[in-house]
Amino acid sequence: MSLSREHCLALDAHDELAALRSEFELPRGVIYLDGNSLGARPCAALERARELIGEEWGNGLIRSWNKAGWFTLPTRLGDKLAPLVGAGAGQVVVTDSTSVNLFKVLAAALHSQAERDDKRKVIVSERSNFPTDLYIAQGLAAWLDRGYRLRLVDSPAELAAAVDDSTAVLMLTHVNYRTGHMHDMEAMSALAHERGALAVWDLAHSAGAVPLALEASGADYAVGCTYKYLNGGPGAPAFLWVAPRHLAGFRQPLSGWWAHASPFVMQPEFSPAPDIRRALCGTQPIASLAMVECGLDIFLRTDMQRIRAKSLALTDLFIRLVEQRCAHHPLELVTPRDHGQRGSQVSFAHPHGYAVMQALIGRGVIGDYREPGIMRFGFTPLYTRFVDVWDAVDILADILDNRAYDTEAPRDAVT
């Protein structure tokens, strides 16, 4: 069967995930390829918000901390999220932001290393990591003021040489936010361990996008995002995972009252909870936190293997169509072709990437842009159709063929 719009419609007709699209509210006239940045809204979220704001807050008031289960949301949602990342019950909390959670686990990892070998002072990462990860590591290193420093490599291939016996932590984002490149979590965690380092993973662009096996992979700590592929809502609280073998020794500096063994005894001395609650800090934003469950519930109706199969089919199709139909334009595929190294997004660089993306958005194809020159297209198998891929490339080809983009347009602050 040759590539055609009809072929794409046929793929949708045989797609076993197709029915899940109706669980999402998507605006008419839009092809949404930015679920890697902010996931679409589950239909159930509106009713859940009405219930939470109207009933639980409005009528339940303070009683809802117990009766509506607000106080235990971080662990309850953590247990619901755990299977999606290959973790067990009691290993995950949903809380705070990815940045704050990374601070906690990085601090915990450095503490754990210092107890064993105080000469390991290097945090190895990639210069292309999402900046907040590097900023948090810089902030923590500067504050500890004990000689900790970052060693940043320019490509994944350099990591093997960069991790050595001075390395305390190998801190990687599993799927790169810009290129869509995916690391082999098991191999890189093993590399860290061989050299005596610990492996800290940021799963912001992996959770809900690719199958993960945190426990089996040998990873030590992980954090991730709920508002991208997991569809938890704008800025929804992030998650944090601690390998069971590290939990008893897990110590983190943001020791707020929700991390206390008995928060309502109101003791003046901190005593950490014996379980994963020790990774919490202060009171959580319940309206945002509760929305996370609406996204997670949709994942319960399928599994990550089916999602991955469709994700690869979507990204393969997109790459093939762009390369066929836009071959004479200066587009460069940034994302690996190798399935084993690809997340669920495809990035193309173009000399006028920003302007072309603005033109696409103007025509209803919503992707986004990251410096330098990179157009990102996220493919979310729960609600993206094969025909969406066809139509998006159709519009991209039309924009490029007709040079229908404005290289002089002013830029938004957030793109």
Added chain:
Amino acid sequence: MSLSREHCLALDAHDELAALRSEFELPRGVIYLDGNSLGARPCAALERARELIGEEWGNGLIRSWNKAGWFTLPTRLGDKLAPLVGAGAGQVVVTDSTSVNLFKVLAAALHSQAERDDKRKVIVSERSNFPTDLYIAQGLAAWLDRGYRLRLVDSPAELAAAVDDSTAVLMLTHVNYRTGHMHDMEAMSALAHERGALAVWDLAHSAGAVPLALEASGADYAVGCTYKYLNGGPGAPAFLWVAPRHLAGFRQPLSGWWAHASPFVMQPEFSPAPDIRRALCGTQPIASLAMVECGLDIFLRTDMQRIRAKSLALTDLFIRLVEQRCAHHPLELVTPRDHGQRGSQVSFAHPHGYAVMQALIGRGVIGDYREPGIMRFGFTPLYTRFVDVWDAVDILADILDNRAYDTEAPRDAVT
């Protein structure tokens, strides 16, 4: 006029804040005296949630970060909150939790002191401070591992002797969560400065409850809560204030990307924003954050002087009525009678405080309980009526007179 229910109704009839009660959704049959823990729901919050979840997330999707102003909410809400705490524009952000924000400002204060005088290693506070404040200070001190330690006093009267030339920071909660005791912010900040220390204030039980003059008081840093008297919704993000004289030197370890001078340039090196955004960290929970505005908007229709006058009238009335009508019961007033030392709550200790509070809640009078034996009653002038005070005491007297409380009932985890 003698104290009677009619007298209370007359006070309500002449109350210039009475009309604002209609801005809140309050359950029928409930006298809500727990707005010091979780403020009531502004009516506007339900429509705002519908707009945010339904339109801005559902239809606007990623575009709403710019078009709906999500990205600038922390500073925009900070500017709206600032007049309520006596701060100027550009001095406040609404973000993260109180615990996380306290970590930031305490770290900034210690850093600032260390640059001036590295021998100051003591954080002075009260043993009766809200535990998370002490836990955060303990966590920070332990992690800095440079000899920092807490010095906790057992009563406000001991503070003058406790602050000395070893003190780096005097860290106080302005209104005590349990007793309702209020510090003189100006005097205590001056005490800190006389001894070369900095003053860090937690305004969790003050913001929206009592007039504050952060800038004029000489305070150095402050944090506070939006979900109590400010009615921002369960666990809504907290606020953080930095005195203008400290802003240029403000450094905090949670240096996430929202604190960067140019977050979307995606540089690998952290460079702090020149303004109050340097106190931010990561991506914020927008659904919870946006609700904060609904509460703040109600405050714009009055001022803190009017709120304070009614607050004192409500708490005076409550104390007087309880002491008249429950005189023969073992109730002990924990809250200061002196207006200058009282926040907007009244606490009474009773040997069976927990059981009595459960009985009150069962009869629709919602206050809360804190160890040991303390029943807390919060008075929120925006929606509490004088007749509510009468009726609440009426029910309390009835419960005590008839011993209509169960001292054997099991306790909830959260009270």
